[in-house]
Amino acid sequence: MSAKILEVKYLKKYFPVKKNMFGKDVEFVKAVDGVDFHIEHGEILGLVGESGCGKSTTGRTVLRLLEPTEGKIIFEGQDITHLKKKKLRSVYKHMQLVFQDPFASLNPRKKVGKAIEEVLFVHGMKSEAQRRERVRQLFAMVGLKGEEDKYPHEFSGGQRQRIVIARALAVNPKLIICDEPVSALDVSIQAQIINLLIDLKNRLGLSYLFISHDLRVVKYMSDRVAVMYLGKIVEIAPAEELFKNPAHPYSLALLSSVSGFRTGKNKKRLILEGEVPSPVSPPSGCRFRTRCNYATEQCSEIEPQIKCVGSNHFVSCHLY
């Protein structure tokens, strides 16, 4: 088996927005438009970008919650791009998702322990005693020992997120896709969840695709970070390297917009002009050229290819 747990090749996801008079889709939101990356065993890959850049869509498409328009998703050497629903279930034993909003992702009418038992039942654990025991274990693992007979409203946001994590862990997955797992939580609670995710990773040997817009959290959590802009990955590099030597002009601007608390004021922010163009008709050539300070004529004509600019450091920009 290769060291890669997940490989995504030229993944595309288009959402139709307009049909012509014959009912054929003619206009698309190109939410994800040719994305390549891989995650190694035991690795945390951070995925950052602004809202609407396609990072959540990428996460969902990888899980096949959305059908990919084009491209390949290879999980542990197995191509799951066109797997049938039934077979997909066996993949979900190894790949799970943690959502952003812990208030919307739990059924309010079910006791939280029962909700997790349901997951176990679906995945073939038929003995009730066994299920109860497993749920007890899971709750202890996420720091909610003995709380499994309560309803979701009895928990705070942070605790709910722990339950959502417990549910994801129920089937012993190898890869968890975390879609903004701490964004909805209070600052003092975020640290608890981040620490929990790191502990679980170390203990259970998990890999994460960690989607977030909070660059400080991503830097802290991730081994490598991919920066997305308008449906494409513009740069991908080890976290330290990316934050020290960002190569793509967009990464440069994005990273300069976070400042250290203690060094705060004197740092110069690079201010990007304008706004993200519409993903329905992205600019020709390089997608970032309309806001880029270094844009040349070449950028509007030829789309830059991804290039290696250092060890494990890839960037798609004509500057290199």
Added chain:
Amino acid sequence: MLNEEVTEVKDLNGNILEVKNLGINFHVEDRVIPAVDGVSFSLMKGETLGLVGESGCGKSVTALSIIGLLQTPPAKIVKGEILFRGENLLNKNSEEMRKLRGKDISMIFQEPMTSLNPVFTVGRQISEVIMQHRNLSKKEALSKTIDMLKLVRIPSPEKVVKQYPHQLSGGMRQRVMIAIALACEPELLIADEPTTALDVTVEAQILELINELKNKMHSSIIMISHDLGVVSEIADKVAVMYSGRIVEYADVHSIFNEPKHPYTRGLLEAVPDIDTDKGQRLKEIKGVVPFPDEIKEGCRFKTRCDCASKDCMIKEPPILEVGTNLVRCWIYA
């Protein structure tokens, strides 16, 4: 000043705003929930105060009470005073407040998506404020509106005045909100999480804009945020709130470099900074944020504090001066 016990100083010392011992209760069903209790701070001309805290700590309620937009009932201001240019705003009737609001004190809200009226054009919403507070004709107001849009750097303002909010992006709408707030060059601007709903690159644009406008108009600003990064960038002084109280109050440098209160220290260590080492474990603040009426006696932070002692359980700590910081904690007594 923060210290409640200090006898009232009549001279304003250049302070444009003084909040003294403010207390606000919410009456919900049979319960009385103290959302804000004994909050005092002051603001000088041209100064920026950062109000930091987690959800439910009372920071927005404090802000709304200053601008007179608090819903009463369920809220009730039970004690304290809010002195703006020496006059107590709490004694003003709604007509008097309306004249101040938008002209001398204005506010930027968190949600640019919901704070503009969807059925009026952007131009009308800005010129409404201008016509309301200054004796200008429609035409003059329109040209002033276009000036304001230019000021907040909206491209092609002549076009944008005729557009409706839904035609603008989030960042643009927040700029419109800022244009409305600044249309009459207020002396006091309250910004309630102005960048929380926005992307980081847009956040950078908006913060720079607020800073620039502050220098141009010499307004005083109260910046409410839960994001320590934003506050560190823009504030001169910082007040950290917890469960309806200010627990620490100091200049921005001391807050971030020499935090004194266990809660402030915890907050700073709980978020990874950009230079936090990967191996270094984040320090958690244990437990959850209590409801405002959950803790009846002693220090409000006692259930989550690592340094809590016997005193903390029974007696609420007074405000103590520690170096340049004002801290509400028994450790320093």
